[in-house]
Amino acid sequence: xxxxxxxxxxxxxxxxxxxxxxxxxxxxxxxxxxxxxxxxxxxxxxxxxxxxxxxxxxxxxxxxxxxxxxxxxxxxxxxxxxxxxxxxxxxxxxxxxxxxxxxxxxxxxxxxx
Amino acid sequence: xxxxxxxxxxxxxxxxxxxxxxxxxxxxxxxxxxxxxxxxxxxxxxxxxxxxxxxxxxxxxxxxxxxxxxxxxxxxxxxxxxxxxxxxxxxxxxxxxxxxxxxxxxxxxxxx
Numbered sequence: 001x002x003x004x005x006x007x008x009x010x011x012x013x014x015x016x017x018x019x020x021x022x023x024x025x026x027x028x029x030x031x032x033x034x035x036x037x038x039x040x041x042x043x044x045x046x047x048x049x050x051x052x053x054x055x056x057x058x059x060x061x062x063x064x065x066x067x068x069x070x071x072x073x074x075x076x077x078x079x080x081x082x083x084x085x086x087x088x089x090x091x092x093x094x095x096x097x098x099x100x101x102x103x104x105x106x107x108x109x110x111x112x113x
Numbered sequence: 114x115x116x117x118x119x120x121x122x123x124x125x126x127x128x129x130x131x132x133x134x135x136x137x138x139x140x141x142x143x144x145x146x147x148x149x150x151x152x153x154x155x156x157x158x159x160x161x162x163x164x165x166x167x168x169x170x171x172x173x174x175x176x177x178x179x180x181x182x183x184x185x186x187x188x189x190x191x192x193x194x195x196x197x198x199x200x201x202x203x204x205x206x207x208x209x210x211x212x213x214x215x216x217x218x219x220x221x222x223x224x225x
Contacts, residue, residue, distance in 0.1 A: 043215055
């Protein structure tokens with residue numbers, strides 16, 4: 001089955017620690033995205049990648065970093081510089097950048113205490 | 114920002130059709146209407162999109178009015194698993210950076 005996987009589903013970290021969230025897709029999509037969703041809120045774009053070896057900051061990139069060394073993988077690192085890291089993190093992909101037909105993974109719920 | 118309006122909640126009996134309305138009165142000629150849904154604690158799921166013709170896929174049908182100011186998403190035989198928040202959005206063109214922005218959406222509850 002084609003799709004997007006994110007792991008782990010739940011993640012707990014102590015304040016001050018960096019943590020990396022995994023996102024893998026086997027849809028052969030060029031574009032990938034990271035969104036953050038807070039309780040009762042909509043989606044906010046953190047980073048996006050139009051194609052392998054490229055990525056761009058979204059609306060709330062401070063305190064986050066990404067890489068796109070392989071077409072299938074777009075990991076997100078939440079650094080200790082992110083002031084409010086506790087959130088639901090969603091990875092998505094689309095055939096090309098610019099498409100609103102995006103396919104999402106199941107999400108990772110990160111709790112930092 | 115989303116420029117669509119939807120009712121905050123709707124109920125539907127299991128097995129019946131669920132008809133979810135959306136107003137997008139400021140939509141321009143080249144903007145598509147997209148529908149997504151989000152089941153509690155899961156990632157959003159793309160459902161369908163259209164420009165001006167009615168569209169149908171394995172999940173749903175999309176009926177767009179002739180003036181394109183509103184549309185209706187139809188789930189022909191709703192099941193309990195269709196309980197979710199449904200979002201109607203309009204695209205802002207390819208220059209917007211593909212940012213998906215959801216409004217308040219409609220909480221659809223399918224009852225047994």
